[in-house]
Amino acid sequence: MSRLLLTALVAANVISALAVVYARHQHRQLFVQLSRLERARDELNIEFGRLQLEQATWAESNRIDQVARDRLGMKFPEGPEIVVVRP
Structure with missing residues (x-):
């Protein structure tokens, strides 16, 4: 019985470790995606400012x-040359 319990605990420990590794990997991927999206947002904000300035100029x-x-x-x-039309 104790051998079965030990095997179950080791398996749970390995599964838990794999879940932590997967969660960290997913976190890193999402952080990289967030950084890309923030960079794109900043570039779009700069372009929008340029377009507003151009529109104001025109x-x-x-x-x-x-x-x-x-x-x-x-x-x-x-x-x-001015003609006033009254009702």
Whole structure:
């Protein structure tokens, strides 16, 4: 009986050790994946900041005014060119 108990305890100890090794291996893999995802997130945040800056530059009113004048030939109307329509 004690021999059977000893064998069961040794088997449980080996199984427990294998479970610890597996859990550590899985933890390392997940940590590496987390690090990759954090790096990708940081790169996306940097790109998003660049795109916001670019959008602000393109949407600036002076830029829009310059493009309207240069490319489209637009200008502000002079006094006699303004017509007021009243209901």
